Amino acid sequence: MKEYSKVTSHLTFKRYCKVLKLQNDKELINKYINIHKPEHIWADIPNGIREVGIIEMEIYLYGNIAFMIMDTVPGFDHDKAMKKLASLPRQKEWEEYVSQFQQAGDKADTPEKWLPVERIFKL
Numbered sequence: 001m002k003e004y005s006k007v008t009s010h011l012t013f014k015r016y017c018k019v020l021k022l023q024n025d026k027e028l029i030n031k032y033i034n035i036h037k038p039e040h041i042w043a044d045i046p047n048g049i050r051e052v053g054i055i056e057m058e059i060y061l062y063g064n065i066a067f068m069i070m071d072t073v074p075g076f077d078h079d080k081a082m083k084k085l086a087s088l089p090r091q092k093e094w095e096e097y098v099s100q101f102q103q104a105g106d107k108a109d110t111p112e113k114w115l116p117v118e119r120i121f122k123l
Contacts, residue, residue, distance in 0.1 A: 013071045013073065013074060014074065014076045015069065016072065017117045018068045018116050020065075020068070020115065021065060021066075021104075022103065023101055023103060028100070035097075035098070044090035048091055051084075051085075051088070052082075053073040053081050054070050054071070099113075
């Protein structure tokens with residue numbers, strides 16, 4: 001696996017922003033927050049995320065709307081990377097586990113559940 005140093009210039013990486021609706025249930029939302037804490041997330045998950053070329057990932061929450069920011073390596077092929085991520089050993093198990101917290105219908109994998117948002121302004 002390649003190691004990438006922390007990128008400090010927004011000109012040297014690709015950024016993707018996505019949204020996902022969570023179940024509108026305070027208890028489930030709190031559990032979703034808890035499973036994403038560093039001490040609770042499965043080690044295979046961030047390792048796989050980095051393996052496919054995602055340098056940084058942040059998830060923010062507003063009510064039951066999760067907002068993700070992904071910063072990726074230059075030349076990142078989103079569709080190819082998401083297919084590879086979905087094929088990693090524990091990723092499918094993770095997706096099945098977190099689906100109880102999400103309003104994703106019959107969408108099973110991360111690239112189907114997390115919907116890209118359109119940038120409408122840049123400074």
